[in-house]
Amino acid sequence: MELNFYEASKFDISRERKYNTSMPTRHYHNGYEIFYLVSGDISYFIEDQSYQVVGGALLIINMNEIHKLVNSSKESFERITLLFQEEFLEDMFPYNDSFHVLSSFASGKHFMPLNGQEQSFIEKLFDKMIAEYNKQPPGYEYYLKTLLFELLIFIYRKSSTLPAADHTGSNPIHKKIFDIVDYLNQNYHETQTIQGISSKFFISPSYFCKTFRENTGFTFTEYLNNVRIKEARRLLTGSTLKIADIAERVGFESMTHFGRIFKDITSLSPLKYRQTYKAELD
Structure with a gap:
């Protein structure tokens, strides 16, 4: 089987939406990689582990670890890839033997599902990094280092909460669950319930809830809310639609419920989010 080595950049970050794309070969590089799936679902192979990854999950890959992305569903997905060398x-490294911010990469804990607030936090960090990297204003490299160090401390702390034997993402692939994920990614704007999904895919509600969490790292409700709020955030900053129309468009029947879930995930009301981030984009 073909295996390629790539020389890592000192620092590189990109955000792309991919269609029908898989990595052509297994590869490794002499840098650290942070992979964040914004939306969609893919398979990811790191050394001898396979991970089913859904939107809102983070992967960390150590130097020289062999890895490959496979898009079995052939649906589109959006990802952020950050690659950097230690130098x-x-x-910025503190001279402290008890703390090394890159030690998480050697822990074997590659897979980290993030809750809504965590997703919002790191997506803001990624957005700032991408803007600095692309525009390169005065002092951008120092700010990139600061943002990256903040992200690495988040990963270090998140990793420390995961049990050593936790391989949530490497459970045997349950095809039906990822058929359901694909269905939710396409139909989040419609009313979705555990009972309705269970009936549609011929699976018992209790087994569905258990296997969905095991395979994705999220409960059904967490995942559905994350998908809906992610689309709402895009519409709030990228359109002039009224907030009530956005709530309805992404699948919420109640403005009150939409506002509560949105604030739980982003820490801002929909209006405040629009005012804050639309101004930044302008």
């Missing part, structure tokens, strides 16, 4: 952060 990029050399002048």
Whole structure:
């Protein structure tokens, strides 16, 4: 089986929506990689582990670990990939033997499902990094280092909460669950219930809830809310639609419920979010 080595950049970050795309070969590189799936679902292979990854999950890949992405569903997905070498952060490492911010990469805990607030937090960090990297204003490299260090501390702390034997993402692939994920990604704007999904896919509600959590790292409600709020955030900053229309468009029947879930995930009301981030984009 073909295996390729790539020389890692000192620092590189990109955000792309991909269609019908898989990595052509297994590969490895002499840098650290942080992979975040914004939306969609894919399979990811790291060394001898396979992970089913859905939107809102983070993967970390150590130097020289062999990995490959496979898009079995052939549906579109959006991802952020950050690749860096240790030398990029050399002048920021604290001289403390009890703490090394890159130690998470050697822990074997590659897979990290993130709750809504965590997703919102790191997506804001990624957005700032991408803007700095692309525009390169004065002092951008120092700010990139600061943002990356903040992200690495988040990963270090998140990793420390995961049990050593936790391989949530590497459970045997349950095809039906990922058929359901694909269905939710396409139909989040419609009314969706555990009972309705269970009936549609011929699976008992209790087994569905158990296997959905095991395979994705999220409960059904968490995943559905994350997908809906992610689309609402896009519409709030990228359109002039009224907030009530956005709530209805992404699948919420009640403005009150939409506002509560949105604030739970983003820490801002929909109006405040629009005012804050639309201004930044403008």
